[in-house]
Structure formats: structure tokens, C-alpha cells
Amino acid sequence: MDGMRKLQFVVLTLALAALATGVAFAHERRDVIGGKYQFVVGFIVEPPYEGQKNGVDLRIMRKADNSAVTGAETTLKVEITHVPSAVSKTMDLRAIFGDNGHYTADLIPTATGHYRMRFFGTVEGNAVEETFNSRTGGGNFNDVQSSVDLQFPAKLPEARELDAAARGALNAAQGVGGTAAEAKSAAESAKAEALDARSKASTAINLAATGIALALAGAVIGVAGLTTARKKMGG
Helix, strand or coil, rough: CHHHHHHHHHHHHHHHHHHHHHHHHHCCEEEEEECEEEEEEEEEECCCCCCCEEEEEEEEEEEECCCCCCCCCHHHHHHHEEECCEEEEECCCCCCCCCCCHHHHHEECCCEEEEEEEEEEEEEEEEEEEEEEHHHCCECCCCCCCHHHHHHCCCCCCCHHHHHHHHHHHHHHCCCCCHHHHHHHHHHHHHHHHHHHHHHHHHHHHHHHHHHHHHHHHHHHHHHHHHHHHHHHCC
């Protein structure tokens, strides 16, 4: 029984170790600054999905004693590029609380495919500039993937689809810019005609009301006269 428990303990320990290092398997390790330090780079959540909160993941260790480098958030920056669109953004790093040597830059990737991370600045006074690519660019961390297959029960339009629809609507609006002025002029003319018709209708209603009032007054006078005549004849 003791032997079985030991075996179970070993299996459990290995499983936990595999889970703990699973993210690192999708990262790239590289010695930098002449082998003095090691960078471990990837996405915080692997694999990364389009439209989901994620972040740049960077660990910095000293190779001499495998100790963590702290304070790099004040001396390093990261430029992240979506390679297919050639759109880049430079971001500040922040240290992850309670985990020395671990840094991130929060982002929500809005397009699938190949991403590039370029770290530049200094590490403990040593200049550094290192570029890391996702798998399509030959690197070890994952490209950003579509989230469509994970959506349940209804599939939602992705960020790039919404962007394409918005751009299409904008282009269509710009394309009819010339007729927009004509449409505005026609609308103003229609409004003026409607106001004129409304004024005429109001006048007609007033005249009709006056006619009805006069007719009623005439009827009342006529009835009164007829009644008076009958009384005279009866008397």
C-alpha cells in the first residue's frame, strides 16, 4: 500500500509540474547580452485568441545564479507588431506583483495571425534590443487564433468583421457625398411644402368651423322665429 501511495504521489507531482510549466512550453527562451541574462517570451495566455484579454509575457533571469531581475519595468519597453497589417504599438511593461522577474504589457489582440515583440532599453545598465516572433515568423510562441470555434451557443462577429463592416459603411457614405447635399435640399423643400400645406389646412379648418357656427346660429334663430309665429297664431 505504501508503494502505491508513493507512486500516486510521484504521478501527481509530475502532473502538477507539467501544468505549472505548460505555458512556458509555448514560449521562447533566449540568452541575451552576451549570455549574461535569459529572456523567456510569449503571451500570458497560450494559445492567444482574437478579442480576448491577454498580454505580453516576459521573464528575465540572471544566468550566473538563475536569480530574477527586478526593476526592468522602468528601463525596458516593448513594441508589439501585428505583422500581416504592419500595425505597431510601443507599450510600457509592468511588473507582476509577487513574482520577481516577471513582466507584462496588457493587450487585447484584435486580429489573428503572426505577432512580433521587440524589447528595447536596458537591463541593469546593459543595452538590449531583442525581437521575438510567434510561430508563423519562426518563433516558439503561438500565433493569435480565431475564437469562433470556442463560441457557444451563438457565434459572435469578430473584431475584424465588425471593423470591415464599419469601413464599408464609411466608404459607402463617402461615395454618396455628392447626393447627400441633394437629399438634404430635397428634404428641406419637402419640409417647407409640408408646413405650407399645414398652414392651408389650418386656415380651411378655421373657415369650416366658422361656417358651422354661423349655420348653427341661423338654425337657432330660425327655430326661435318659428316658435314665436306659432304662439301668435295660437293666441
